[in-house]
Amino acid sequence: MGKRDRDDRLSSLPDDILVNILDRLNARDAARTSILSRRWSQLSSKLSQLIINARDFLPEGLSSDNMSGDDLVRVNAAAVEATKSLLTRRNPGEHTIRLLSTAFYLRDDVPISVGHAVGNAMATHKVEKAEFTVLTEKQHLQCTLDDTVNYGAQFVSFFNECLDAFSGLTRLYLENLTFAESDMVSNILVACKQLKYLGFLNCETESWMTLQVEHAQLSELSFVDCCFGEVELKWLPRLSRVKFVIWRVYKDLPLSFGHVPLLEAVTLVNVALSWHKMVKLSTLLSETSVQELHLGFKCEKIWVQPERLTKRQASAFQRLRIVNLDCIPEGYDLTWTMFILEAAPSLEEFYMTVMDHPCEMEMNKRRRRKASYSKRKGVEWESPTPNFVHHHLTKLIIFCFESSMVSHVRRVIKAAVNLKDVYLYDRLTCHNCEHLERLKPNTFPLSKKHRCSMRALLTQGLHSHARIRFLSIDGIHDEHADMILF
Template sequence: MQKNNGDDRISTLPSDILVNILDRLDVREAVRTSILSRRWSQLSCKLSRLIINAQPDGVSSSNISDGDLVRINAAVVEATKSLLTRRYPGEDTISLLSTTFYLRGDAPISIGHAVGSAMMTHKIEEAEFTVLTVKNRLYCTLDDVLNYGTQFVSFFNECLNAFTGLTRLYMENLRFAESDFVSNIFVTCKRLKYLGFLNCDTKKHLTLQVKHAQLSELSMVNCRFYKVELKWLPRLTRTTFTCWMAFEELPLSFGHVPLLEFLNLTNIGLSRNKMVMLSTLLCETHIQELQLGFKCEKIWVQPECLSERLASAFHRLRIVSLVSIPEGSDLTWTIFILEAAPSLEELYMSVCSSYLNPLVPFYMGFSAT
């Protein structure tokens, strides 16, 4: 197993192959190899994929003690600083720098400063922040989300260098006191390809007008904006918009979204909600996959007669998922989708026997012919 000079066979491999192997390991395991020798120590500084996660697999923050959260966040700060400061400026490209951490104490700002400094001295192709809160959505009070929102704004303003270079940003359980702050995210984070909000809103409900040159995926789940107008997103391909509260009209509209392929709309349909006409909503799009979710009380999609506008909106539609249809609903409202979508290949429907019981799904497939 060893050559005459005493080197093991793995260590005799070229450095680029060894770095490729290390990139396939968990970051913690890859860094541990640095104790083997001076050469291995140098190899760990050349990793191209740096994924640093504060959230243990399968563990919710609600199940982590306060002391452990402090310790975990501190470990993320230390790992981020160590992995970035040991690298030689401009020598090796970082293909992915991903950090997941809790919005608590000074840890986010420390991470932001380390990432921002690295962006000035290294080429980083993809940079991601996943910002978690100590409490999950089900346990957050109004004071909690206001406090988290204030902390995030301070973090954002302190670490603009990092945010300007991000390609992916996920945040949760935030309420922003300043109504225009969400717009600032789109303006500042010019490289974003993915942006995800969970349980976020502003203190004063606003109409959010979105323009972004690079964004390809936008997810808004349980967010309470008055209206979201997707004005100009030339690279947007996927949008998820779930759980809105507006009763008079759907708080979502599309402008210039020429590449939009996937749309997920899910809501609890109340008797007060106005029914949505898909031909009006989707008239400027050419989506290929549509998912509609219905959680209780009523179907919120308006059946329509086949029209030129409806045919134009649905002529590329290949996959339709109708999820959580209340038991006993008149399914004739689905006929207009079948009539207007000549390229439909798959139709998935799941029926909910009651709002609290498990779903009973059935599946139907269609060929393009």
């Protein structure tokens, strides 16, 4: 009797509330509710969000890292069936699809089946956002050149067969593809006229030529470990965010900005070798109005060139509000980071992570020499205005703080006269590094007495009202956690 009462209570809710509940489920669970009753079957045809991810159909206890070829075929087939089932039971034009997101593996005819289903939905329903996440059977680091060439050919066939679906996409993510045609990326941009986000992981063209990117709608671009030749963001009037990660085969950063009037956030990450040229940020950002800058060094050589700026060069930094320097190698002078503070008068938040990752780094000395890793990773810089004053910085956040950084923190506190908060975090936890011996002992102040003495040392002789906090990673603030790139 109690169970029936609970069922009646749920059934008494109006349709719009039940649909809202179903919208919060993944496609697999939402589709299952259709068997409960005729009413529930009708409700699933009114969903405003259809998020269908092949990985959601994995059996319990199985992950995408350890599934077999047969498992992949099964989950892919389930994703196709869910896509068709959820779309075919809808009445054309009756309910708007606010989000139609599909993630599937590039295998057999599954992409084409999904593409046709999505294309038909676009023709018969109002679809506000449509997304393709195209996955490959092998992970990035497992792929050979033959694998990526094969995946690239499969994607091209899928693309050519489903142009109607691609023309309505607002988000497209691609991984592990080698394109035989150098203009394939341009073809994608031409076909996907509604695209807002475009992301590539481990993608390239066989002949590296200059890629000139022009698109009226794109607001976010991501290139991770890709080889497309020089990437010129030539005309992107709505672009707001760019991520460019790893350019290991190029001496110079193969990225330049043209007409990007709304660009706000730039993320650059590289494992710099001895022959990589330093990047002058004033040159790269000279035609932009960037407000957030995220730079990652992967525990290797600092690849940013500290600059003594002319008035014209300084314009590139005028609107910077947030700077995040990630995975700065341990054991080197941090004075060079002050050039950013001096160059960016509007800077409000300054993040730094100083940490070595043995799990990611090449530790073998012979292999390091052979691959031309730098022996010295730091960079020297002396401020032309050692007594400069900064008026807008309010937050300094350092992850993996060590006692050796005291002088640098004092330098920032002295310069930033309106600094309000200094967050000094203990060493970050890397699960892959946990079983490895630390390269250096941890000198973070753990005891209350040690913290009090270090706090006094940080502010001795300085007239600052900044509140200094020593925090463990367990107590990390949400907004700070979002800034950790690794």
